[in-house]
Amino acid sequence: MIRFVDVHKSYRVDGKDIPALEPFSLDIADGEVFGIIGHSGAGKSTLIRLINLLERPSGGRILIGDVELTALGDAALRAQRRHIGMIFQHFNLLSSQTVADNIAFPMRLAGERDPTAIRRRVDELLERVGLTVHADKFPSQLSGGQKQRVGIARALANHPSILLCDEATSALDPQTTASVLELLGQINRDLKLTIVLITHEMDVVRRVCDRVAVLDAGRIVEHGEVADVFLHPQHETTRRFVDEALPEEAAGGTSLYAQVPGRILRLSFRGEATWSPTLGRVTRETGVDFNILAGRIDRIKDLPYGQLTLAMQGAGIDQALSSLRAAGIDVEEIAR
Amino acid sequence: MTLAFATPLHELFPNIDDWGELGHACIDTLLMLGGSLALTVLIGLPLGVLLYLTGRGQIREMPKLYGLLSLIVNILRSIPFIILMIVLMPLTHILVGTKLGIRGAIPPLVIGAAPFFARLVETALREVERGVIEASQAMGATTWQIVRHVLLPEARPGIIAGVTVTAIALVAYTAMGGAIGAGGLGDLAYRYGYLSYKSDYMVVTVFLLIVLVQLLQMIGDRVVAHFSQR
Numbered sequence: 156m157i158r159f160v161d162v163h164k165s166y167r168v169d170g171k172d173i174p175a176l177e178p179f180s181l182d183i184a185d186g187e188v189f190g191i192i193g194h195s196g197a198g199k200s201t202l203i204r205l206i207n208l209l210e211r212p213s214g215g216r217i218l219i220g221d222v223e224l225t226a227l228g229d230a231a232l233r234a235q236r237r238h239i240g241m242i243f244q245h246f247n248l249l250s251s252q253t254v255a256d257n258i259a260f261p262m263r264l265a266g267e268r269d270p271t272a273i274r275r276r277v278d279e280l281l282e283r284v285g286l287t288v289h290a291d292k293f294p295s296q297l298s299g300g301q302k303q304r305v306g307i308a309r310a311l312a313n314h315p316s317i318l319l320c321d322e323a324t325s326a327l328d329p330q331t332t333a334s335v336l337e338l339l340g341q342i343n344r345d346l347k348l349t350i351v352l353i354t355h356e357m358d359v360v361r362r363v364c365d366r367v368a369v370l371d372a373g374r375i376v377e378h379g380e381v382a383d384v385f386l387h388p389q390h391e392t393t394r395r396f397v398d399e400a401l402p403e404e405a406a407g408g409t410s411l412y413a414q415v416p417g418r419i420l421r422l423s424f425r426g427e428a429t430w431s432p433t434l435g436r437v438t439r440e441t442g443v444d445f446n447i448l449a450g451r452i453d454r455i456k457d458l459p460y461g462q463l464t465l466a467m468q469g470a471g472i473d474q475a476l477s478s479l480r481a482a483g484i485d486v487e488e489i490a491r
Numbered sequence: 492m493t494l495a496f497a498t499p500l501h502e503l504f505p506n507i508d509d510w511g512e513l514g515h516a517c518i519d520t521l522l523m524l525g526g527s528l529a530l531t532v533l534i535g536l537p538l539g540v541l542l543y544l545t546g547r548g549q550i551r552e553m554p555k556l557y558g559l560l561s562l563i564v565n566i567l568r569s570i571p572f573i574i575l576m577i578v579l580m581p582l583t584h585i586l587v588g589t590k591l592g593i594r595g596a597i598p599p600l601v602i603g604a605a606p607f608f609a610r611l612v613e614t615a616l617r618e619v620e621r622g623v624i625e626a627s628q629a630m631g632a633t634t635w636q637i638v639r640h641v642l643l644p645e646a647r648p649g650i651i652a653g654v655t656v657t658a659i660a661l662v663a664y665t666a667m668g669g670a671i672g673a674g675g676l677g678d679l680a681y682r683y684g685y686l687s688y689k690s691d692y693m694v695v696t697v698f699l700l701i702v703l704v705q706l707l708q709m710i711g712d713r714v715v716a717h718f719s720q721r
Contacts, residue, residue, distance in 0.1 A: 207629050236631035247626035251644040251718070260640070261630040319629075 157183040157206060157317065157349065162215030164201055175201045177374045178215065183366075185316075188343050188350040188456075190360040190381070192396055193370030199353040202370065203319050206351060207239045208232060219317070237265050240310030244322035246302040248294040254305050255281070255290040261312045280308035284338065300331035307338060311346075318342070320352035324359060336363050340456075357396040361385060361455050369393045382455045386423045386462070386485065412448060412489070417468035419448070420476075423485040424461040433482045434463070441471030441478065464489070504691035506683075513679065517699060520675035523593050523665045524703075527600035528658050535605040535657070536650070538564075539612025540638055546613070550624065551634060564606040572603050572664045576671060596673035600664050608657040615649030616642050648719045655711025659704050666700060676700055 163178040176198045183189045193199040204210035205217055208224055217224045224235060248257050258280050259273045267273055281287045284304040294302055303323060310318055320339065324332040340363050343350050354360060360367050360381055367385075368378035371392040377384060388394040412419050422434070429452060438445060449464040467475065476486050500510075507513065538560070543549060545557040570578070576599040580590045587594045619642055627641050643650070669677025676696045684693030 209625060209629060233631035233633065236629060239629070241626065241629040243622055243626060245620075245622050247620065247622035249623060249641065249645060251647060260627075264627070264630055264632050264636055264640070313630075 156185055156218075156220060157351070158216075158218040159205070160216040160218070162205060162212045162217060164198075164205065164210065164213050172213075175373055176205075176212075179375050181368065181375065181378070183349065183351060185349055186343070186347045187365045188340070188352070188363050190364035190367040191351070191353045191370055192355065192357060192360055192367060193353070194355060194392075196372075197370040198373045199355075199370050200321065203321055203351060203353045206317070206319055207236050207241060237261065237313045238315050239317045239319060240313075240315040241319040241321065242303065242306040242310050242323045244325050246294070246299075246306045246326075248302060248305055248309070250294055253291050253293055254286060254297070257294065257305055258308045258312055261309060265313055276312060277308075280311055283311070283342075284308045298331075299327050300335060303327065303331075303335050304338065307335075307342070311342070315348065317349045317351065320350060322353060322355070325354070325356075332359070333362075339363055357385075357399050361453075363456060365456065369396065382425060382458055382460065385455055386425070386460065412464075412466065415446070415448065415466045417446070417466035418472060419489040420465050420467055421487045421489055422461075422463045422465065422479065423487070424463075425483075425485075426458055426460075428483045429459040429461045431482075433479065433484060437475050437478045437482070441469070441475040443467055443469035443471050443475045504695060506689035506691045507695065513695065513699075516674065516676045516679045516696070519593055520662075520665050520677070520700075520703070523596050523600065523668070523673065523675055524658065524661055526593070527597050527604065527661055527665075528654070530597065530601040531604040531608050531657060531661070532654060534601065535608030536612055538605065538609035539616065540642070542609055542613040543616040543642070544634070544638070546617075550628070550637065564609060567602060567606040568610070570603075572599070573667050573670065575599055575603050576668060576673075591672045592674050596665065596668045596675075600661060600668065603664055604657055604661050607660060608653060611653030611656060612646075612650055615646040615653055618649055619645045648715045651711060651715050651718065655707060655715075658707045658711070662700060662704055662707070 159179060159181045161178050161180055162176070164176040165172040165174040191199045191202055201210050205212055208217070212225065219235065222235060224232065227235060249260065252260065255277050258277045262273055262276060281290055284307055286301060286304055286308070289297060289301065294305065297305065324335050327335060336359060339350060342348055352359070352364070364381050366379060367381050368375045369384065369390060369392055371390070376390040377388070377393050384393060385397055388397045446466045447463060448466055450462060452459070452461040454460065479486050542557065542560055544551040545553040545560070547554065579599045579602060583595055583598045584590050586598050589595045623641060623645060624637060627637050632641070665673065665675050666677030666680065669675050669679070670681045676699055680693050680696040683689045684696065
């Protein structure tokens with residue numbers, strides 16, 4: 156477990172303290188994929204660097220398991236850092252070293268001298284990230300996605316229990332992003348590794364994260380299960396992020412529906428409810444009629460979900476709504 | 492001279508009566524260059540690393556130490572080499588027991604060139620991406636490991652280019668040193684070519700110096716290219 160207790164951070168600029176992160180407490184559970192989303196300058200980069208103390212907090216305590224990182228001396232901190240892998244937006248590979256040597260680098264730093272042990276581990280990691288044939292190339296000969304795979308292999312070299320991802324897919328095209336995210340998900344499942352990632356893309360959160368915290372101007376404004384945050388955003392910033400991932404209503408807003416007769420409803424289905432014909436059954440039973448205005452069916456990580464915006468008419472609407480709710484569907488009436 | 496090619500050379504440069512002396516001067520220049528370059532790198536490289544590490548915003552930021560080192564480097568770099576040589580004579584005598592010849596030339600050459608080289612090293616190190624250093628810190632690297640395994644290998648082409656520039660600057664310094672008794676090609680050019688009006692000495696020594704500089708640059712560029720093929 157990664158635990159932040161009353162942590163805050165400010166930078167001293169020209170004798171003045173500029174707050175970067177307001178006091179917060181947060182727990183990240185073992186084995187989960189935890190996303191931190193925010194715009195640039197929101198403090199997410201600072202927040203993720205607190206976990207390996209690349210940034211020191213101005214106050215508060217940071218614990219990993221039973222170890223209080225903020226109380227450690229330099230040597231003990233370095234030893235702890237070897238159990239925390241990190242990957243970066245711009246990969247940060249050694250340009251003068253081959254792929255294999257880049258991956259071996261953290262092992263050598265940790266004092267591993269046995270070339271056969273290093274070779275064996277490097278081969279294992281190359282295979283995991285699918286770069287076996289590129290072992291002897293230099294980073295400049297690789298594509299962005301391949302470089303990030305080297306970064307991931309390097310981060311895993313010392314068998315870390317935590318992997319920090321600093322905007323790991325922001326420099327990649329959508330297709331490469333998808334494959335890197337898939338690799339991260341696979342690593343999380345296979346190695347039971349805790350992953351903390353920061354991003355400015357809700358889509359990244361939706362694809363891989365279990366839980367998410369939304370950061371706005373140095374404050375965690377919302378956090379929880381991705382499905383909850385995604386389907387029921389509370390804070391304005393969260394809503395904007397969610398709209399980016401659900402584009403149909405983002406452009407025109409709900410004022411689009413001003414001319415539509417009937418009551419405008421947004422139905423959210425989750426999990427099994429997504430696949431059962433509840434809406435059809437309820438409308439037959441209650442005699443209401445509906446018109447689909449917008450909709451999408453997708454997945455939040457492994458959880459299928461659907462969102463439908465309907466205009467509903469008929470005498471039995473209230474009864475229909477309670478039947479839908481009884482079937483586990485969230486119903487929200489949209490004002491216009 | 493009994494060599495077959497000596498006759499045309501002799502006709503071309505009638506005042507040069509001792510080609511052996513010229514050969515000796517060449518070797519002296521090369522010895523001064525080799526000795527001073529080796530010591531310059533030995534002193535300048537760690538000094539450059541220290542300048543880099545203690546600089547503003549770097550991983551071992553120490554403003555006072557950096558300010559002091561920077562001041563010393565700037566003072567040594569601002570004194571013209573020929574003056575530096577004269578000023579340093581007492582120190583040179585203490586260090587190597589003579590103020591003259593190859594041995595007498597090496598301390599001022601090193602003291603003149605090491606600060607220059609250190610700045611080039613500092614500049615080359617600053618070209619290393621911050622992110623790579625941060626990644627190494629995240630992996631639990633010590634400062635020494637970062638210097639040894641990240642900074643120096645990543646900046647290697649830049650540092651080698653710095654060695655080339657420094658070597659060429661040292662060629663010029665050795666030639667200047669000739670004027671005050673250091674020996675070598677500069678000494679010949681000055682004594683015979685300038686003081687005795689034997690201008691053919693001047694032509695030959697300048698030609699040899701040009702060849703030397705050209706060679707150094709070529710070798711330097713080759714080595715840089717070798718390490719940059721990545």
